[in-house]
Amino acid sequence: MADKTGGTALIVVDMVNALAFDGGDRLRKPAEAAVAPILGLRDAADAAGVPVIYVNDNGGAWHSERSRLIESALADEAAPGHRLTLALCPRHDDYFIIKPQFSGFYATNLPVLLPQLGVSRLVLTGIAADICVLFTAADAHMRHYDLWVPADAVAGEHPERTRWAVEIMANSMAAETRPTRALTLKEWLDAAD
Template identity: 30%
Template sequence: MASDTVLLVMDMINDLVHPEGMGAKTYVPLCRERGVYENTVLAIRRAREAGTRVGYVRVGFSPDYAECPPGSPVFSKARENGLFILGAWGTEVFADFAPQEGDLDIIKHRVSPFYGTRLEPFLRAQGIGRLILAGVSTNGVVSAAVREGHDRDYACVVLEDCCAGATKEEHDYALAGLRRYAQVTTAAGVEF
């Protein structure tokens, strides 16, 4: 099964999940409380041991924020707060989840990992049919990946213990809505 599967670790960047990142107050408390750091390390290790490809999806904008939508309730404050600058420390993958040479690296400029990115052409070219998903936020990139992945005929699996929202309620509500479109499991329970 490993050859048709990819583990996507999404928006696990320093700006969002590093304790000293710009957005640390938003996601770090719930990531710590839920064991997201340890579980994500476990998922990546298990995927690599099974021969499953690992990919990373990172939100980011050029230093002049040319791709940043000024009216977006999600991204409009990025420029003002110096968030998500490509090439800066903040958009690097959190060191505990460090990519290895040959891992997929997708840069996105919106919530969705599919919109305006090279993700789908890569998945189609590699014969990937199953997406295992981890990241922040559960109600943002994870939800978008599941819904869009489902509609593109990918089998989607959410590793709920490798995800977090800004609040427990956001996380729980997102998962409740995603169960219709994806299998929901854990880092220890997923079959790679």
């Protein structure tokens, strides 16, 4: 599915996640708060013909693939990230890339997929704002992608570190960081024209 809007993709980072790690309980509430803005962006992306790309950590499961990662994240209903994964579960036509490290670009096929889709602009969402989203944004910036990182569509364990990461992306990577209530996907797409 090629982007019909001049090269934009919606990236959802690490939201298929049981949050079964140290600090996962602290991340649950902020991550769940980002679900509605991400779903709104996903709906707008669908309406505009913008590809949706999930970029997800392998969680140390080196033999894993998409269905196994989703199944694992949903296996324990009591896990902090169960509701998060349920709400944002990738659909059949969404792209799904497994990453081994923090950046969605490092040792993945994302750098190959984006040019195939004609993408030059990225909307980055997900967790954690101060780690995986930040590293993905840095790699995207170095590759000359225009960035929108909606402040309400990213989350982290610590509010001050999340704010700090969003400020770095805005100031050092020229990322647009207005939240989805202040900027719509349509407005972001129109600004490219």
